[in-house]
Amino acid sequence: MDSIESAPSMGLRKVRSSYRPRVPRPWWPNAEVGGTIVGMKASIASWAVLGGGLLIAAAAYLYDLDSIHIPKIGDEVRYVQITRLTAASGALLPLRAEGGIDNTKPPLLFWQGIASTAWGRHWGLWRLRFPIVVYTGLVALLVGWLAARLSADPRTGALAALIYLGSFSTFQHGRPFLTNAPETFFLFAPLVLLLLGEFTWATVVLAGVSLGLASLYKSFLLVVPIGAACAAILWQRHRWRLGTMLRADGVKLVTMGGIGVAIFSLWFLVDPHPERVLAQYVLGENLGKFSGGGYLPGLISGTYPLWRIWLGDFLNMGVYALPLLGLLWVSFRPARRDPRPTEEGRLAPAERELWLYVLAFLIVYSVPRQRQENYLLPTVAALSVLLALRWQQLPMVLVRGALVLVIIGQGLLLRIMLGIPKAIPAVGYASWKVVTAASLLGAALVALTRAGRTRLFLPVAAVGALLTLGIGLSPFNRPFDPAVGGPGLGALAGRTIWFPSTFNRRYERYRFLLPGSEIASYDGRRPSEGMRALAEGKLTAIAYELGEPLPEGHRIYGELLDLRTRLPAADIRAIVLESRFDKLFYRLVVLERSTASWMLPARRE
Missing domain, CATH: 3.40.190 (D-Maltodextrin-Binding Protein; domain 2)
Known part of the structure; x- marks a missing residue:
C-alpha cells in the first residue's frame, strides 16, 4: 500500500480553506479511481483492515479493565482513595483522604467516581475506569471526525482514530481512573469547533463551557494553553495582524476564558472550606509549580529540563515517534526548499492551525518548573490527525522502523508469556491467549514483508501490541x-x-x-x-x-x-x-x- 495516495496528503477538503478538494486516489494497490469493481473491492478491503483494527483497539481497552496491573501512573490509587472516603462521608464536598481534607485536584473526577459506583455501594475498578474509557472513545471519535471532515475520506478518520488509540500514552492514561482522558476531550473539542467553523459567539460559549469542565477535572490554568492556541489560530487567520485580531476577536477570547474560570470558581462557592481550596489547590498544587529557586539551571538540568517537554510528544506517541519525526520532515521541508511550494507540498490552513495548537502547549508548559510530558496529552489528539492527513507522504523507512519496534515489543511479550510457565510452573496462559498473541505477531511480520501493506497495517499492529500486553498481564489479575x-x-x-x-x-x-x-x-x-x-x-x-x-x-x-x-x-x-x-x-x-x-x-x- 505504499503506492497509495490518500486524499489529505494531496489536498485537504475545503473547510475554511481556499484549496479545491481533489479526487482521492484509492487506499488499495492496483485499484483505479472511479466506481470500478477493483476500486470497490479496494475500498472494502481497506475498511476491513481499519475496522478490524478498531475492534482490536476496543478489545485492548476493555480487556481486564478491573485489573490492578494495567499500565497506569501512581496517581490513580490516590484519586481512588479520595473518591472512596468522600463517598463514605455522605457529602460531595469537601474532598477527603486518609490525612483529612484533600484538595489537590478539582472535584469533577471524584464526583464521577461517586456516581459510577453509586456512592461506593458497587465499589470496583471496572465501575471507576469504564467512564474514563468512554471519554477516550469520545476523543477518538472527535479525532476521526475531524480527520474525515478535513480529508473528505472517512477512512482517513478511522486511521486517525487508530493512531490516537495506538499511542502508548493514550493507553496508559486513557484507561485508569485519571483526569487525562476527560481533560483531553474538553480541551480538544474547542479546537474542533474552531477548525470547522468561525469564531462566533456560539463557538465562544461552547468552548468556554468545555474549558470550564476541563478546569473542574484538572486545573483552571488550562485556560492559558487553550487561550494561547485559539489566539494564535485567530492571529494567523487575520494574516498576523495583531491589532486586527484583537479588535475582531479579543473580547471573544476574554469571554471564552472568563466562562471557563467562572465555571471553575463554582467550586469555591459550594465547598464548605473555600480557604482550604485556596491554600491547598490554588497556592500549593498550581502556583507552587512556579516557586522556588534555581529556575534558570532547571531549564537545562534536573528532573524537569526544558528539553523534556519539547521532546515529550515523541514519548507520548510511543511507536509513532518515528512517524512523528517523518511528519515534521514532510510538513516543514517544502517551506525551506521551495520558495513557491505547490498545493501538494505546502501546509493547508487546517494543518497550520493544528500545529499552532501543539506549539501553544509546548510554549506554555515550558514556563512552570515542573515540565512533564503528560501535560502534552491533549496534543496527541492533534498530532494523530496530522499524521493521518500526511500518512502516505511519510518516509517509508520510518514507517517500517515503527513496525519493527512493534514486532520487537510483541516478540518480547510472547517470549515472556512462553517463559513464565517454565519459571513458575503453576502460572500459565490459556491456549487462546498464546494463539492470539502469536497471530498478532504473525500478522505484523507479514505486513513488514509485504511492501504494499506495511503502511496501512502499522496502526493495526500498534493496537494489537497493546492487546498482547493486556493478555500478558492477565494471569496476575487474581485475588489472594x-x-x-x-x-x-x-x-x-x-x-x-x-x-x-x-x-x-x-x-x-x-x-x-x-x-x-x-x-x-x-x-x-x-x-x-x-x-x-x-x-x-x-x-x-x-x-x-x-x-x-x-x-x-x-x-x-x-x-x-x-x-x-x-x-x-x-x-x-x-x-x-x-x-x-x-x-x-x-x-x-x-x-x-x-x-x-x-x-x-x-x-x-
Whole structure:
C-alpha cells in the first residue's frame, strides 16, 4: 500500500480553506479511481483492515479493565482513595483522604467516581475506569471526525482514530481512573469547533463551557494553553495582524476564558472550606509549580529540563515517534526548499492551525518548573490527525522502523508469556491467549514483508501490541490465594492488614483484592518496619522472594504473586539475557504471629 495516495496528503477538503478538494486516489494497490469493481473491492478491503483494527483497539481497552496491573501512573490509587472516603462521608464536598481534607485536584473526577459506583455501594475498578474509557472513545471519535471532515475520506478518520488509540500514552492514561482522558476531550473539542467553523459567539460559549469542565477535572490554568492556541489560530487567520485580531476577536477570547474560570470558581462557592481550596489547590498544587529557586539551571538540568517537554510528544506517541519525526520532515521541508511550494507540498490552513495548537502547549508548559510530558496529552489528539492527513507522504523507512519496534515489543511479550510457565510452573496462559498473541505477531511480520501493506497495517499492529500486553498481564489479575489448612481469607473481614507501600498510597489497590478488610500501610522501602509490625502482633503483608522460606510460628492467611514495578539494571539483564522471568515477581504473604503455622498453597491457574 505504499503506492497509495490518500486524499489529505494531496489536498485537504475545503473547510475554511481556499484549496479545491481533489479526487482521492484509492487506499488499495492496483485499484483505479472511479466506481470500478477493483476500486470497490479496494475500498472494502481497506475498511476491513481499519475496522478490524478498531475492534482490536476496543478489545485492548476493555480487556481486564478491573485489573490492578494495567499500565497506569501512581496517581490513580490516590484519586481512588479520595473518591472512596468522600463517598463514605455522605457529602460531595469537601474532598477527603486518609490525612483529612484533600484538595489537590478539582472535584469533577471524584464526583464521577461517586456516581459510577453509586456512592461506593458497587465499589470496583471496572465501575471507576469504564467512564474514563468512554471519554477516550469520545476523543477518538472527535479525532476521526475531524480527520474525515478535513480529508473528505472517512477512512482517513478511522486511521486517525487508530493512531490516537495506538499511542502508548493514550493507553496508559486513557484507561485508569485519571483526569487525562476527560481533560483531553474538553480541551480538544474547542479546537474542533474552531477548525470547522468561525469564531462566533456560539463557538465562544461552547468552548468556554468545555474549558470550564476541563478546569473542574484538572486545573483552571488550562485556560492559558487553550487561550494561547485559539489566539494564535485567530492571529494567523487575520494574516498576523495583531491589532486586527484583537479588535475582531479579543473580547471573544476574554469571554471564552472568563466562562471557563467562572465555571471553575463554582467550586469555591459550594465547598464548605473555600480557604482550604485556596491554600491547598490554588497556592500549593498550581502556583507552587512556579516557586522556588534555581529556575534558570532547571531549564537545562534536573528532573524537569526544558528539553523534556519539547521532546515529550515523541514519548507520548510511543511507536509513532518515528512517524512523528517523518511528519515534521514532510510538513516543514517544502517551506525551506521551495520558495513557491505547490498545493501538494505546502501546509493547508487546517494543518497550520493544528500545529499552532501543539506549539501553544509546548510554549506554555515550558514556563512552570515542573515540565512533564503528560501535560502534552491533549496534543496527541492533534498530532494523530496530522499524521493521518500526511500518512502516505511519510518516509517509508520510518514507517517500517515503527513496525519493527512493534514486532520487537510483541516478540518480547510472547517470549515472556512462553517463559513464565517454565519459571513458575503453576502460572500459565490459556491456549487462546498464546494463539492470539502469536497471530498478532504473525500478522505484523507479514505486513513488514509485504511492501504494499506495511503502511496501512502499522496502526493495526500498534493496537494489537497493546492487546498482547493486556493478555500478558492477565494471569496476575487474581485475588489472594488462601493458605492450605489456614483460617481462610474470610477470617480477614473487618480486620486491619498492614501492607507495604512505596509511592503515593499504593496500598489502596489491595482493597479491591480483599474487600471487607481495612488496609493500612508501612514504608515498603524499609522491610524492618514490616517485621516490626509483625512482631507487634499486627496482621501484616510481607514481601518474600520466590522460594524464600517463611518464618516459623506464624499464622498464614494467604498469598499473592505480585509484579515488581521497578527493576534494577541487573535484574533487567537477567530477564532479557538469561530468561530469568522469576525476577519479575515476588510473593506478598499475609500473616501474623502465632504458635501455629500453615503451609502455603501451590500456585494454580
